[in-house]
Amino acid sequence: MLKRSTLLLLLAMFTHLLSYSQDTYLFVGSYNGAKDKDGIYIYRMNMQTGQLTKVCTYSAILNPSYLILSRDGQYIYACSETRTPGMGSVSSYTFDRQQQKITLLSKQDSGGENPVYLTTDKSGAWLVNGNYTGGSIAVFPLKADGTIAPAVKVIPFTDHSIDTGRQKTAHIHSTVFSPDDRYVFSPDLGADKIRRYRFEAAQSQPLQPDSSVRAVPGSGPRHFTFHPNGKYAYCIEEMAGAVSAYRYADGQLDSIQRLMTHGKEPYGFYNSADIHIAPDGRFLYASNRGDENNIAIYRIGDDGRLTFVAYQSTLGEHPRNFLIDPSGKFLLVANQISGDVVVFRRNIQTGRLTYTGVKVKMTGPSSLQIKTYHN
Template sequence: MKKIIAFLILIFSCFNLYSQNTYVFLGSFNRDKNTDGIYVYQLNTDNGKLTKVTTVKNILNPSFLNISPNGKYVFACTESKTKNAGSVSSFEFNPENKTLNFINSQKSGGENPVYLTVHKNGKWLINGNYTEGSISVYPLSDNGTIDPMVQNFQFEEGSINKDRQDRSHIHSAVFSPNFDYLFFPDLGADKIRTYKFDSEKTEPLEAAEIPFTKTTLGSGPRHFTFHPNEKFSYCIEELTGTVDAYKYEDGKLESIQRINTHSDKQKDKFESSDIHISPDGKFLYASNRGSENNIAIFEIHENGTLKNIGYQSTLGKHPRIFAIDESGKFLIATNSVSGDVVVFKINFETGLLKKVGKKVKIFGVSSVQIKKYNQ
C-alpha cells in the first residue's frame, strides 16, 4: 500500500511539475529605466495562477514583446512612446535558472516601435514603427544578438481622419502561414501593406504583386491574424471598432465580411486593439478599449465569416494586448491604464471566458506573450 501511495505522489509531483512549464512574458510602459520593465511569470495550467519568476530593469517602455521559435530569446520594442527615439532589444531566457538577461539593442529605424515578429527559422526580426510609419528588418545571430538593420521602408500618406491619420502609422507585422509574405496593417493610411519575403536573401523584403489591400476609409487597421486552416485572415480596425474577414491565397486578400467588435450600445470613440484565434480555429477574440474594456467573442463559420456570441469584461481599463496559450485553455489580458493582468479560462465548447486566479498588478502593463517549455 505504501508503495502505491509513494507511486501516486510521484505521479502527482511529475504532473504538477509538467503543469508549471508555461511562462508568461509581460512588457510595460515603465517610464523609468530604474523600475522594472519586463516581467516573467509562471502560469499554473491547473488553476490559472500566475507566480512571479523574474524582472528586468534598465530598459524603457517595452511596448511589445515576441519570442524566438525555440523559446531561448525574447525580443522587445523599447523606447516606445519616447520622442525622437526607438529601439529593439534582445534578451536570453533560461527556464531552468529562471533568468532573463539583456543581450543587445539596435535603433528601431523610426520613432515609436510597436510590433515585432520573428521568422520561423529564427534568423530574421521585423519591426513596425508607428509614429514615423516605417518597417525595419534585422538579421538575428544564433546567440540571439540583433544584427544591424538591413532594410527600412518609410511611408508617408495618411487618410481622412485628420486627428489620427495625418500620415502612415504601421501598427503590426504578421507573416503569412508559409512565411513567404509579410502583412503590415497601416492605421494611418487605411491599407494592409504586403511584401514578399525570401529568407535566403540578404535583403529579404521585396514588393509584392499586390502591394496593399485598401480598407474602409477612416477604419484604422491595427492588428492582423491568420486562421489555423490558412484559408482566412482577419484584421481588427481601431478607429471604427470593426473586424474585416478575408479569404487568403498566395499573398492576396479578398474581403468576405466586415463586422462590429463593439456592442450596439457603443456609438463612437472606438478603440479596438488586438485580435487572436483559438488554436482549434473555432473562435475569434477581439479586444475593445475606450468605454467598453472587453473582449468580443466570435464563432468562426466554415466559410470564414464571423458571428458574435458574447462579450467578456477584462475587469480593468484599456485592454491593449492579450494572448492565448498554445493549448487554447487560457486567455491572458493586459489592462494598461488600470495596470493589471487578468487570466481567463476558455470554454472549449462555447468559446466563452471565465476569470481564474488573481489579478496581477503591473504599472502600465503593455504586452503579453505565453510560451510553453519542455523541461
C-alpha cells in the same frame, strides 16, 4: 495482461510525472515610463488553476512595450524606447530559467520612432519591426547568440487618409508573416491599407514591397491574424471598431465580411486593439478599449464568417493586448491603464470566458507571450 485498473493507475502516474517535467511561463512587456522601474516581467503559470507566480523582472530599459520570444524560448525580443520623442529601439534578452534571471544582449535603432510590433520568420534568422509614429518597417538579421544586428532595410511611408487628426501620415501597427512565410502583411492605421511584402529568407534583402489591400477609409487597421487552417485572415480596425474577414490564398486577400466589435456607440471614439483565434480555429476574440473594456467573442463558421457570441468584461481598463495559451484553456488580458493582467478560463465548446480569480498588478502591462518549457 494488465488489468484495466492497473492501466488507469499507470496512466495517472504518467500524467502526474509529466506535469512536473514542464513549466509554463508568462512574459509581460510594459510601458514602465522610466528606466529605473520594472519593464519586463516573467511569471510561472499553473496550467490547472491559472495562478501566476512572479519569477523575475527586468528594468534598465524604457517602455519595452511589445515582446516576442524565439521559437525555443531562450531569447526575448522587445520594442523598446516606445512613446519617446525622437527615439525607438529593438532589444534582445536571454532568459536563464535556472538562475531565474533576464539579461540584456543587444539593442539596435528601430529605424523609426515608436516601434510597436515585432515578428520573426520560421527560420529565426530575421526580425521584422513596425514603427508607428515613424511610419516605417525595418528588417534585422538575428544572430545565433540572440543578438540583433543592425537593420539591413528600412521601408518608410508617407501615405495618409481621411482623418486629419489621426491619419496625417502612415502608422504601421503590426507585421505578420503568412502561414507559408512567403509574405508579410502589415496593417497601416494612418493610410487605411494592409500592406503586403514578398519575403525570401535566403536573400540579403529578404523583404520587398509588393502590393496592398485598401481598407475602409477612416477605419484604421491595426492588428492582423491568420486562421489556423491558413484559408482565412482577420484584421481589427482600431478607429472604426470593426473586424474585417478575408479569404486567403497565395498571398491574396478577398473580403468576405465586415462587422462591428462594439455593442454600443462610444462616448468618444472607437478604440479596438487586439485580435486572436483559438488554437482549434472555432472562435475569434477581439479586445475593445475605451468605454467598454471588453473582449468580443465570435464563432467562426466553416466559410470563415463570424457570428457574435458574447462580450466579456476584462475587469480592468484598456485591454491593449491579450493571448490564448496553446492548449486553448486560458485567455489572459493585459489591462494597460488599470495596471493588471487578468486570467480567464475558456469554455472550449462555447467560446465563453470565466474569471479564474487570478489578477496580478504591475505598471502599464501592454504585451503578453507564453511558453512551455520541457525540463
